[in-house]
Amino acid sequence: MMDAVIIGGGPAAFSAALNLKIRNKSFMILAGNEKVTGLMRAPQIDNYPGMPGISGTELIEAYRRHVEEMGIEIKKDKVYNVLNMGDYFALNAGNEFYDAKCLIIATGHAKFKYFEGEREYLGKGVGYCATCDGPLYRNKSVAIISQNEEGEEEARFLSEICSEVYYLPMYKEQPELNDKIKLINEKVVDILGDGTKVHTLKTDKSELKLDAVFIIRNVLPVNQLLEGLELEEGSIKVDRSMATNIPGVFACGDCTGKPYQIAKAVGEGNVAALSAVKYLDSVR
Numbered sequence: 001m002m003d004a005v006i007i008g009g010g011p012a013a014f015s016a017a018l019n020l021k022i023r024n025k026s027f028m029i030l031a032g033n034e035k036v037t038g039l040m041r042a043p044q045i046d047n048y049p050g051m052p053g054i055s056g057t058e059l060i061e062a063y064r065r066h067v068e069e070m071g072i073e074i075k076k077d078k079v080y081n082v083l084n085m086g087d088y089f090a091l092n093a094g095n096e097f098y099d100a101k102c103l104i105i106a107t108g109h110a111k112f113k114y115f116e117g118e119r120e121y122l123g124k125g126v127g128y129c130a131t132c133d134g135p136l137y138r139n140k141s142v143a144i145i146s147q148n149e150e151g152e153e154e155a156r157f158l159s160e161i162c163s164e165v166y167y168l169p170m171y172k173e174q175p176e177l178n179d180k181i182k183l184i185n186e187k188v189v190d191i192l193g194d195g196t197k198v199h200t201l202k203t204d205k206s207e208l209k210l211d212a213v214f215i216i217r218n219v220l221p222v223n224q225l226l227e228g229l230e231l232e233e234g235s236i237k238v239d240r241s242m243a244t245n246i247p248g249v250f251a252c253g254d255c256t257g258k259p260y261q262i263a264k265a266v267g268e269g270n271v272a273a274l275s276a277v278k279y280l281d282s283v284r
């Protein structure tokens, strides 16, 4: 049982991590896909003090170096789901499970539109983690719609157990797939079913008959991550101590709302960590 887990791999998460380390807490960073933070795409950052002209990639590398030099563990696991167990939290990160007394969520800005049918069929054939739910569709037909390369690994895994795997990339790079996976470069229009389960994925050019659709996004809908987390205009609602409505859960950075800026993310990460320390001391 760790004191804390930090979910995220951007400025907010790294800032929180430095402060937890200095305060001698046991924790790890579950950072997900390292290419996901929008910061990697920033060509030049001029509004962050002390590093004029630095690029986003250089800044994130500097953060990582700093964190690693302090002996902090960064894992690339993506967290799919967190269960509130009352006095601790159980995190599902695909093949790995972790327990922690408190959580700091720093998952960035979840900007996306749900697909037609996605919310209606969530848990009825629509899912966000192929590793977790794929085995339910052994010898069945499935599709993966993916915003990033992470979906390729999920597709290769599903191709070992499912009869048909369709792959619909939402990014420009050519995916690396095996020949059991059918690459579909079409636009998703609708996820259709009979009210109880999915049976069709409709695109702008075809209708794929299938049993499940896995959607891999850069950032999961936050309310999927942890049930009961209160949102405000789509962002996680926090108070000035970065506490959410769930005791022991803190949030920081772009996931708490505007402005979407590095300095704000770093500052909130600091506050979230200090509040987490206070919380841990109070429940000891």
Ligand SMILES: Cc1cc2nc3c(=O)[nH]c(=O)nc-3n(C[C@H](O)[C@H](O)[C@H](O)COP(=O)(O)OP(=O)(O)OC[C@H]3O[C@@H](n4cnc5c(N)ncnc54)[C@H](O)[C@@H]3O)c2cc1C
Residues within 6 Å of the ligand: 007, 008, 009, 010, 011, 012, 013, 030, 031, 032, 033, 034, 036, 037, 038, 039, 041, 042, 043, 044, 045, 046, 047, 048, 077, 078, 079, 080, 106, 107, 108, 109, 218, 219, 220, 252, 253, 254, 255, 259, 260, 261, 262, 263, 265
């Ligand atoms: C092109 C571009 C240019 C920008 N330029 C500037 C600028 O010049 N100045 C400025 O101040 N800001 C700029 N920004 C904004 C800045 O990048 C963000 O405000 C900042 O990165 C927010 O930090 P964060 O830690 O909250 O989130 P992010 O940096 O988005 O990091 C979120 C992290 O969480 C991880 N994650 C998400 N979900 C999960 C999960 N379920 N499990 C595990 N990990 C997960 C992601 O992999 C990612 O590593 C720019 C953004 C973009 C896109």
